Structures are given as C-alpha cells and as structure tokens.
Amino acid sequence: MLGAGMSGLNFFKFAEDKLKDVDIVCYEKNDDVGGTWLENRYPGCACDIPSVVYQYPWRPAAWSKYYSHSPEIWKYFKMIEQENNFIEKYIKLRHKVTSLSWEDSTQQWTIKGDDLATGNSFTDHSDIVIDGGGVLNRWKWPDIPGLNSYRGTLLHSAQWNQSVDLKDKRVALIGAGSSAVQILPNIYSQAAEIHTWIRNKIWITAGFAQAFAGPNGSNFTYSEEQQDAFKDPDLYLKYRKLIEGELNQRFSFIINGSKAQAEARTYSENEMKNLLKDRPDLLEQIMPTDFFVGCRRPTPGNGYLETLTGTKTTAYTSQLGQITEKGFINPDGVEQEVDVIICATGFDTSYKPRFPLLVNGVDKREEWKDLASVPSYLSLGLADVPNYFVFGGAYCPSAHGSFFPLVQAYTNYVIQIISKMQIERITSLRPKSRAVAQFLRHADTFLKRTAWTGPCSSWFKGGKKDGKPAIWPGSRLAFLRMLEQPRFEDYDMQYENAEDMWAFLGNGFHVCEEDGSDITWYLGENKRYVDEVDVRWVMDGSKGIPMDKP
Numbered sequence: 001m002l003g004a005g006m007s008g009l010n011f012f013k014f015a016e017d018k019l020k021d022v023d024i025v026c027y028e029k030n031d032d033v034g035g036t037w038l039e040n041r042y043p044g045c046a047c048d049i050p051s052v053v054y055q056y057p058w059r060p061a062a063w064s065k066y067y068s069h070s071p072e073i074w075k076y077f078k079m080i081e082q083e084n085n086f087i088e089k090y091i092k093l094r095h096k097v098t099s100l101s102w103e104d105s106t107q108q109w110t111i112k113g114d115d116l117a118t119g120n121s122f123t124d125h126s127d128i129v130i131d132g133g134g135v136l137n138r139w140k141w142p143d144i145p146g147l148n149s150y151r152g153t154l155l156h157s158a159q160w161n162q163s164v165d166l167k168d169k170r171v172a173l174i175g176a177g178s179s180a181v182q183i184l185p186n187i188y189s190q191a192a193e194i195h196t197w198i199r200n201k202i203w204i205t206a207g208f209a210q211a212f213a214g215p216n217g218s219n220f221t222y223s224e225e226q227q228d229a230f231k232d233p234d235l236y237l238k239y240r241k242l243i244e245g246e247l248n249q250r251f252s253f254i255i256n257g258s259k260a261q262a263e264a265r266t267y268s269e270n271e272m273k274n275l276l277k278d279r280p281d282l283l284e285q286i287m288p289t290d291f292f293v294g295c296r297r298p299t300p301g302n303g304y305l306e307t308l309t310g311t312k313t314t315a316y317t318s319q320l321g322q323i324t325e326k327g328f329i330n331p332d333g334v335e336q337e338v339d340v341i342i343c344a345t346g347f348d349t350s351y352k353p354r355f356p357l358l359v360n361g362v363d364k365r366e367e368w369k370d371l372a373s374v375p376s377y378l379s380l381g382l383a384d385v386p387n388y389f390v391f392g393g394a395y396c397p398s399a400h401g402s403f404f405p406l407v408q409a410y411t412n413y414v415i416q417i418i419s420k421m422q423i424e425r426i427t428s429l430r431p432k433s434r435a436v437a438q439f440l441r442h443a444d445t446f447l448k449r450t451a452w453t454g455p456c457s458s459w460f461k462g463g464k465k466d467g468k469p470a471i472w473p474g475s476r477l478a479f480l481r482m483l484e485q486p487r488f489e490d491y492d493m494q495y496e497n498a499e500d501m502w503a504f505l506g507n508g509f510h511v512c513e514e515d516g517s518d519i520t521w522y523l524g525e526n527k528r529y530v531d532e533v534d535v536r537w538v539m540d541g542s543k544g545i546p547m548d549k550p
C-alpha cells in the first residue's frame with residue numbers, strides 16, 4: 001500500500017475484516033497518517049463537504065462544526081489509526097516510494113524508495129500495489145518569473161509554515177481556487193494589506209448541502225443539543241442520509257441544458273451580483289459568461305467576496321507577470337513590496353505517474369508523456385499495468401460529493417480482486433487495452449454533454465481551459481454501483497499454472513471439508529440456537545412408528 005491517508009486506512013480496516021493470509025506493508029512518506037489533512041494547514045483549511053458525511057460510514061464521530069477544520073479532520077484519522085493500531089501493524093512512516101517496477105518473469109512488483117529518517121534507500125517486492133498516494137498530494141510552485149528571486153516569506157497552501165505571523169503584514173495571495181477562497185477571509189483581519197489575483201473567472205457557489213448549513217450557507221458549531229443527537233445512532237444516520245442525499249442530487253446540474261443547471265446559474269449569478277453590488281467592475285471581470293456553474297469543482301466561498309472587496313484588498317484579474325526580490329510588478333508596471341507571498345496554486349493533477357512506473361522495463365511516464373491524461377481503467381487501473389490499483393485515479397468522480405464513499409467502493413473492489421486471485425491462483429491481472437480504449441472513448445463522448453467540458457480552468461482538466469476533463473462520465477451513484485463487482489471480463493489474467501487455469505480445484509476437496517466450517521451452508525442458517533443433542537434425541541429414528549414394510 002502506498003500512502004496512509006484516507007485511502008490507506010480504509011484499506012487496512014477492510015483487509016483485516018475480509019481477507020485472510022495477506023501481508024500488508026504500507027510505505028508513507030510523512031511522519032504520521034492522515035495525508036491531505038496532515039499536510040494542509042493554511043488558515044481556514046476545512047472540508048467543503050459537511051463533516052458528518054466526510055467520515056467513514058463505519059466510524060461516525062461527533063464533529064464540532066458543520067464544515068470542520070483541518071486539525072479536527074486529522075485528529076479523526078489519527079483516532080482511526082490508534083483504535084486499530086495500524087502504524088504498528090502495517091505502516092512504515094518516513095518511507096518515500098521512488099519507483100515501481102513490474103516484471104512478467106517474476107510476476108511481481110519491485111518497490112524502491114528512500115527511508116527519510118536514515119537517508120538509506122530500500123527495496124521491497126509485492127504481488128500487488130495499491131496506490132493511495134492521493135489525487136491532491138503533489139503540490140507545486142506556480143511558474144511565475146522571478147519567484148525564486150523573492151527574498152521575503154514564501155508560502156504554499158499545502159506546505160504552510162505555522163510559525164509565520166501575518167499580523168500587520170503586506171501579503172500577496174496567488175490563486176483563486178478552493179484553498180485561496182478559504183485563505184482570504186481567514187487572513188483578512190490580521191494582514192495589513194492583501195494583493196490577490198483572480199486569473200480565471202470563477203463561480204462562487206452555494207456551499208455543499210447548504211440546506212443544512214447555517215444562515216446563508218455559513219459554517220456553524222454544533223450546539224450541546226445537537227452534539228447529544230450524535231449519540232443517537234438512528235437519528236445521526238438519518239441526518240447523514242439527508243445530507244448525503246442532497247449531495248447525490250448535484251449531478252443533474254452538470255448536464256448542459258438541464259433545469260437544475262439553469263437554476264444553479266441563476267442562484268450563483270444573483271449571489272455574486274448581490275455581494276459585488278458596489279463593485280460592478282469586479283463582477284464583470286470575475287463572473288463567468290462562457291461556462292456553467294460546476295465546470296470547476298464548486299468553490300463555496302463563505303466570506304470570500306466580502307473580503308475580496310474589503311478596503312485592505314487589491315484584486316487583480318490579470319496574470320501575475322513578475323515577482324521581484326521585494327514583491328511583484330503590478331499591472332501599472334510599478335513594483336509593489338510585500339512581506340509574504342502565499343501561493344494557493346494547487347497541485348499537479350495531471351494523473352501522470354509521479355515517479356518511474358515501469359512494466360517490463362518500459363517507463364510508462366515516457367510512453368504517456370504526450371497524452372492529455374493516462375489510459376485509465378474506471379479510475380482504478382491503468383491499461384496493461386498488472387496488479388496495480390489506484391484510489392481516485394483519472395476519471396474518478398471527483399467533482400461532486402465526498403471522497404469517502406469512493407474510497408469505500410475502491411476498497412471493496414480491490415478486496416474482491418485479491419480474494420479471487422488467492423482462491424483461483426491468479427498471479428496477475430491487467431486491464432485489457434480494448435476495455436480501456438472503449439471506456440475512454442465513451443467517457444470523452446459523454447462528457448461533451450456536461451458543464452465539465454466548458455472553457456474553465458479546473459484541476460480535473462489539468463488546470464487547462466481547453467484540457468480534457470478526466471472525470472467519471474456520470475453520477476457518483478452510477479459509479480458506486482459500477483464498482484460493486486469487478487468486471488473480470490475486462491482483464492487479462494495469468495494463472496500460476498499457465499497450462500491449467502483449473503489447478504486451483506486441487507485435490508478435489510473444498511477447504512470447508514478440512515477447516516471445520518459449515519459443510520451444509522447452502523441449506524441456510526438457523527435463526528435461533530438449537531441444541532444438536534436435543535435434535536438427535538427427538539428425531540432418533542428408533543423412536544418413530546415402525547412401518548410394516550420397508
């Protein structure tokens with residue numbers, strides 16, 4: 001397992017419950033679990049999905065807020081780890097994977113990496129690799145001339161330095177995506193002045209599941225009475241189902257020409273017009289005209305537009321062209337000094353392998369370097385790459401709803417694959433090129449009907465306005481159903497015995513005939529305990545009525 005974030009921890013849990021005879025080793029580059037929520041600690045960093053549905057369904061917790069902040073979400077993951085002893089059992093912390101290499105001759109992966117604590121490298125081997133390395137885990141600096149020459153404090157939203165005090169500082173905030181939209185209102189009161197760039201037009205939308213949020217979609221702290229309600233499992237489940245149910249209806253507004261899409265647009269348009277009523281110039285520059293709400297993952301922006309138009313803020317709608325030693329050059333060509341530059345410029349979302357990924361000596365990074373995305377199989381596999389499963393790969397339904405149910409679906413899927421491989425002695429299993437090619441063709445054709453193909457710049461299009469959206473061609477619900485059972489017909493499989501795929505029938509006996517388990521399971525199970533001795537006593541044939549004839 002690569003990575004001990006949400007994906008890794010969920011896999012450990014279900015592998016323990018459902019699999020037998022597996023050795024699991026997890027390599028995690030960080031010094032603790034939690035992934036996204038360990039790394040992202042910028043001011044205001046919170047989930048934009050209500051917390052009660054941004055958690056494992058199998059371990060509901062009592063949350064302090066409707067949308068919880070990063071430290072609380074991380075604590076939740078840490079609790080999961082501690083309750084299950086996952087570090088002790090499976091996780092090698094501070095171990096960074098640097099290459100993966102598959103060989104058909106051995107039917108195994110070779111995993112290479114660095115032990116960040118000792119500085120030594122390591123090599124390991126495995127039958128299967130599960131990549132939980134995170135869809136938003138490789139943060140990157142923006143490509144702006146002069147960035148390296150800047151001598152002040154340079155921060156990235158995904159690498160926040162907690163010791164930096166923004167009080168009375170002159171700050172430049174680059175970006176207007178989900179992170180920047182959270183950062184601006186949360187640093188506004190401290191900073192002396194803020195310069196920020198909105199290079200691309202954006203819809204500032206209603207929050208996810210706004211109907212259950214505070215006034216005007218705001219975040220809120222759960223009251224004591226509400227905290228008590230978390231203790232009633234049925235009430236809590238009903239509450240979660242109501243919220244999740246609302247999120248699950250959001251796909252319809254992605255469909256071009258739909259009534260839901262028109263309504264979402266009217267709502268966001270009115271909201272932006274209202275909040276920017278004193279700044280018609282800004283409204284005109286940032287409100288999209290050529291793409292629909294939902295083209296990017298919605299950016300709920302409580303307090304964003306209010307602080308964007310605050311007296312301390314200068315908003316630029318052009319590209320930041322030049323950074324200097326002391327600050328940046330503003331659109332009038334004048335140097336503006338700032339004490340801190342914050343890059344809320346996101347992650348590498350190309351889905352391309354982040355390190356050498358070799359199959360029989362061929363590096364897939366090289367093979368795919370000119371492709372818009374990678375040849376993804378249902379967002380969980382890659383064409384012709386054996387025994388490799390990724391949680392949240394290209395074409396995953398990342399644009400609407402919580403990531404937790406997706407992780408659950410990936411886990412359930414992989415567990416079925418591993419079980420089948422164990423029982424039927426399958427040594428490798430790789431998505432067929434034909435299945436991948438046709439999946440991609442279907443997806444790309446379908447996606448033309450959706451808002452996602454509009455001319456916006458979004459992370460699931462690799463940050464390019466004219467990029468191809470690598471997103472699931474349908475709703476999350478359709479995706480979850482799709483993953484319930486693997487389509488083995490889409491895989492090429494290799495068996496331990498190449499000449500006899502039925503070798504697993506072995507000596508003809510089933511294990512249940514040896515391990516003491518139920519050998520009459522197909523008759524059904526008793527609903528209540530019945531003592532065998534009583535049955536034998538009552539049903540003893542010698543106590544029946546003898547018959548004259550046999």
Ligand SMILES: Cc1cc2nc3c(=O)[nH]c(=O)nc-3n(C[C@H](O)[C@H](O)[C@H](O)COP(=O)(O)OP(=O)(O)OC[C@H]3O[C@@H](n4cnc5c(N)ncnc54)[C@H](O)[C@@H]3O)c2cc1C
Nearest residue numbers: 003005006007029035036047048049096097133134402403
């Ligand atoms: C700021 C922010 C806010 C978000 N908000 C939401 C939200 O509200 N709702 C939502 O559904 N999703 C949200 N997401 C998406 C979020 O990433 C997922 O919900 C989820 O956390 C993904 O979990 P994961 O375990 O797959 O990946 P991650 O949490 O990214 O974990 C990946 C792990 O893999 C490790 N790793 C990566 N590469 C290597 C390597 N080479 N070697 C060893 N270890 C490695 C990392 O260190 C990390 O621990 C947000 C993301 C960000 C960045």
